[in-house]
Amino acid sequence: MSITPSTKTRPFGTRFALISAVSLGLVGGPVALAAPADASTSLRGCTVDPLKPTDLRYNRADFRISVDCNGNKTVEVRQRRFEQDSRRHETFLGRSIFTEHFDRRDGRVVIHSRDSVKRDPARDRVFQEVSFRVKSGNNWSDWTRWEKSDVAVIR
Incomplete structure (x- = not known):
């Protein structure tokens, strides 16, 4: 007399649900893990943020x-300004x-870069993109990737 295990198959609905759950986990997992890296503007103890432009008088925007840096560092910032x-x-x-340039103490500065914008009967929308690099020691x-500021409406 031989004993053989029974070959029981799972119903189609159960197999489909299992395959779907595994597929979503494999596809959705890496996407969820990669999302927070997009918001980072920090490098070597320095953070650079392009702020939303502000309206100035006489057809100008700031x-x-x-x-913001901690410790003895030099930061070089590249900026591009656009009108949308x-x-x-x-x-x-x-x-x-x-x-x-930052000395041994932690420091924070706000750089002001003023530029003319054309006045259009419609509202002007402006923004900027920044990229930076940090020198620590020698x-x-x-360079970081370009990061875009919020769009500001200049009246």
């Missing part, structure tokens, strides 16, 4: 950048490079 004419069209206003880091 494209502010916050720079429509959802798909942007007018390049200009670019700048700023260098900030070594510069690589």
